[in-house]
Amino acid sequence: MADKPSRALVVYGDGLAPSVHASHAHLHSLASKACCGFLSLPNSPPSESEDDRVVREFAILLDAFDASVQKGKESTFDSGSQGTALIPTVSERFMGMKASIVTSNPSLRSFGNKLGINVLQFEELIDEKHSVAEGPIDGVSCGLLKLLGFQEGKLMETGYFDLVFVHIGAGEADKVINYGIESVNALVGSLMRVAQPGSEIGSRLHLSLVMSYGDVSKFDCSHLSTLVSKDNVDSHLLRLFPRQSYTMRGEKPREDVRHHCPMLIAQWQDAVTRRDMAEAFSFKEFKEHGGNLVIPADRFLHEIAFKLWKAPKYGA
Secondary structure, eight states: OOOSSEEEEEEEETTOOGGGTTHHHHHHHHHHEEEEEEEOOOOOOOOOOOHHHHHHHHHHTTTOHHHHHHOGGGEEGGGGGTTTSOOOOHHHHTOOOEEEEEEEOHHHHHHHHHOOOOOOOOOGGGOHHHHHHHHHHHHHHHHHHHHHEEEEEOOSSSSSSEEEEEEETTTBBHHHHHHHHHHHHHHHHHHHHHHHHSSSHHHEEEEEEEEEOOOGGGGGOOOOOOOOOOTTTTTGGGGEEEOOGGGGEEHHHHHHOOBSOOOOEEEOOTTOOOOOOOOOSSSSHHHHHHHSEEEEGGHHHHHHHHHTTTOOOOOO
């Protein structure tokens, strides 16, 4: 744990996990320095549209699934209170935490506003100086760090967000960056160049890279299971095996757990996060050598808020 509250940046590659290739050196470099693991999701509802999936899975990351279910319904607002949201905002839930999301997805923009999250587009991050001198990705990187209060290698004490999400999805378009795995790889590389070990940014920036599989009905998922194999366990001893913790909520089993195609997550903060034995950003590497194992995706924001001193510790 750091001796001061961190500021968190979450790069979310929505549906891009199947596109990670050996050539994406920056993703693998981050994984080799980070603590890696999985975020488990519930099963998708039948006949779910792609737009609904995007909002639902992001909502689960924010532990705001009920808000996504009510998306677009008037019942989410109290008309007698001048539009006051009945759904608690992120700030209300996490000790005044100020959060922002950068996305070009219209549904996520609307959903973020509902949760009291400041919503931006990529083009709003870049000033002319950075777009010309450094290129779009470095301009985005600089703009993201500026949102978190990191300017010219120094940490500002006022006028910043505690948490910034960057949503990059497959098959979408933006004026500044090409949506897809190449942009995620380049952005991670740019951020890591700035957040060097020993620097003020490196010691205070908590960086998370999250990758999801998107619509899992489109490909074979049989090799992407998080279940612990019991094939070689004596049948008389099976009852002694406890349920895996991600399948529980408190003392009760979770009723709807998807045991395959979890979100992949690598988290890094210089001298704060523990480095595991994973050397590449891949399902196989995380399962065999990752240090975080599996947690429910709806606990993710609680873990991040703890690093920002905005919530008590979740779990061990």
